[in-house]
Amino acid sequence: MIEVSNLSKSYGEIQAVDDVSFTIPDGEFVVVLGESGAGKSTLLRCLNGLTEPTSGSITINGDPVEGPRDDVAMVFQQHYLIEEMSAYNNALTGALGRTSFFNSLLGRYTEEDKYEALRALETVGLLDESGQSVGQMSGGQQQRVGIARALVQQPNLLLADEPVASLDPASAEQVMAYIRQAADERGLSTLASLHQVNIAREFGERFLGMKDGEVIFDGYRDDLTVDVIDEIYGTIETEAIRTEAEA
Incomplete structure (x- = not known):
């Protein structure tokens, strides 16, 4: 189980993550949604111990995250191969x-x-x-x-930070399918940050919506309505979802 309690991270006057709390049961597949700058990457970097929070705590199976851990693996946007x-x-x-x-x-x-x-x-x-x-x-x-x-x-926890941001739609769907397959086969708790809502809805199980460093939505696929997407992203993304649904 992953437990995040009152987590905050600031860079000077910039509040990247603001008093975030949530719990992820063993084996759950969670997609973190939000615009660029919403705090998604900072949240994941805190979870894998690469970034030290300003305040709050993260525990994995009761053990505090105080630096990089062998049981937490990361898939980066840039491959670093x-x-x-x-x-x-x-x-x-x-x-x-x-x-x-x-x-x-x-x-x-x-x-x-x-x-x-x-x-x-x-x-x-x-x-x-x-x-x-x-x-x-x-x-x-x-x-x-x-x-x-x-x-x-x-790992026990798999993190993926915008893993398909630089890929074409077909490749993006394929990569997300493999991440989901790997997580399911191995029973991994997984957090993947995405900004493509349609791909997120296809592969996600639970969703955390971030805006200005805060988690403003925590729910499942049926709860991820157009109004919720509008709150997370604004009207441009919402209209794109409506247009695709009508098509």
């Missing part, structure tokens, strides 16, 4: 937390870690491309390698 390396070797870097620095330099991983890398690549549909250089892959394929790397970490 080593393009000269194969998809398989990039996925293997998810096991660095279980491998000594010396062994990692020599590429010495346990048989279990090697199996996990292949299993993760199979989960994201890239087992046949495991030997391909990441630099030769499409953006969607690279993001799927990033998902595989996160899975090799063997």
Whole structure:
């Protein structure tokens, strides 16, 4: 279980996250919605320990988050892959937390870690491309390698920060489908931040709507009405949803 209590993060006079509280049961798939600057990325960075909150607390299974943790994995908007390396070797870097620095330099991983890398690549549909250089892959394929790397970490909590923001609609849907599949197969608690409402509604289970650093909506798909979307995003996004529904 993930419990966030009265979490706030400020950068000088800018309040990026403002007194946010919520609880996520084990295995729930949550999408964080909001415009750019709403506080989504800061919230996720606090959850994975990369950013220290100004106040409030985060616990995972009762243990406070006070820095990066091996049981919390992150899929980033920018892939942060080593393009000269194969998809398989990039996925293997998810096991660095279980491998000594010396062994990692020599590429010495346990048989279990090697199996996990292949299993993760199979989960994201890239087992046949495991030997391909990441630099030769499409953006969607690279993001799927990033998902595989996160899975090799063997996390209890999977975070995805705008994982499809730079992808075309078809690739975005494919990547989100693999994230959802991986979470379901492994029973992972998952938070994915998105700004594309239609994709969010297709793959999300529960939704947190953020605006100006605050969570202004916490509910499920049937509760995510046009009026709620209007409150989170404003009229432009709402009209786009209405137009698509009418089409």
